[in-house]
Amino acid sequence: xxxxxxxxxxxxxxxxxxxxxxxxxxxxxxxxxxxxxxxxxxxxxxxxxxxxxxxxxxxxxxxxxxxxxxxxxxxxxxxxxxxxxxxxxxxxxxxxxxxxxxxxxxxxxxxxxxxxxxxxxxxxxxxxxxxxxxxxxxxxxxxxxxxxxxxxxxxxxxxxxxxxxxxxxxxxxxxxxxxxxxxxxxxxxxxxxxxxxxxxxxxxxxxxxxxxxxxxxxxxxxxxxxxxxxxxxxxxxxxxxxxxxxxxxxxxx
Ligand code: ADP
Ligand code: MG
Numbered sequence: 001x002x003x004x005x006x007x008x009x010x011x012x013x014x015x016x017x018x019x020x021x022x023x024x025x026x027x028x029x030x031x032x033x034x035x036x037x038x039x040x041x042x043x044x045x046x047x048x049x050x051x052x053x054x055x056x057x058x059x060x061x062x063x064x065x066x067x068x069x070x071x072x073x074x075x076x077x078x079x080x081x082x083x084x085x086x087x088x089x090x091x092x093x094x095x096x097x098x099x100x101x102x103x104x105x106x107x108x109x110x111x112x113x114x115x116x117x118x119x120x121x122x123x124x125x126x127x128x129x130x131x132x133x134x135x136x137x138x139x140x141x142x143x144x145x146x147x148x149x150x151x152x153x154x155x156x157x158x159x160x161x162x163x164x165x166x167x168x169x170x171x172x173x174x175x176x177x178x179x180x181x182x183x184x185x186x187x188x189x190x191x192x193x194x195x196x197x198x199x200x201x202x203x204x205x206x207x208x209x210x211x212x213x214x215x216x217x218x219x220x221x222x223x224x225x226x227x228x229x230x231x232x233x234x235x236x237x238x239x240x241x242x243x244x245x246x247x248x249x250x251x252x253x
Pocket of ligand 1: 038079
């Protein structure tokens with residue numbers, strides 16, 4: 001292609017067709033193809049590939065923003081050696097996201113500071129990259145929003161919006177007990193999610209103490225039944241990562 005050729009019309013078409021990557025790159029790719037002796041079909045294929053890749057990437061970024069992660073964490077920064085209680089092969093397998101297709105759940109259980117939120121976020125991040133719609137909430141914030149939605153007669157709408165996701169991450173179950181209505185609304189969310197979407201829940205509480213948070217033995221039983229029917233459990237029972245680092249720093253001083 002003659003690089004001096006006027007391309008106003010081409011640029012205009014590409015803008016109308018919403019192909020920004022092709023618009024930006026066709027000159028560079030045309031020059032490369034001319035130099036390497038490729039034909040027009042190869043040229044077109046290369047451009048379309050770039051457009052598709054960028055589109056996919058932008059969509060993944062949008063899904064990550066929409067998920068509402070408190071901080072973006074990935075497994076690259078997770079030190080498994082520092083937390084040997086965590087089943088690394090299981091985490092690695094779950095990162096591939098097959099559990100999402102089966103609507104299976106993941107429970108991350110263990111002491112504070114052992115990386116539960118970190119791993120839950122990394123799994124959510126991977127799911128976004130795999131084309132899934134993800135939503136992250138602390139359990140307390142979700143229950144507050146559910147109560148508000150109910151007071152404003154928006155509950156059904158809120159629940160429907162939540163149900164549009166493939167994965168719901170519920171962080172920090174067990175720190176704050178719920179009111180009776182709060183517990184019932186959480187149950188409603190998990191009930192509707194059952195076999196339709198995946199839940200990742202992090203908690204510091206062993207199952208036998210869940211009634212203390214939910215306030216009702218029957219409801220706890222029913223909730224656990226749904227949550228644990230198809231579940232992968234990751235246990236993290238070591239020392240707090242933050243505490244360990246703080247101690248290390250303290251020893252050095
Ligand atoms: P939890 O949710 O279990 O209380 P977090 O995931 O919030 O713990 O971890 C606390 C902090 O320590 C976070 O900043 C997290 O990234 C970091 N952290 C925890 N465990 C590890 C680890 N094994 N490797 C790297 N960072 C870790
Ligand atoms: Mg946490």
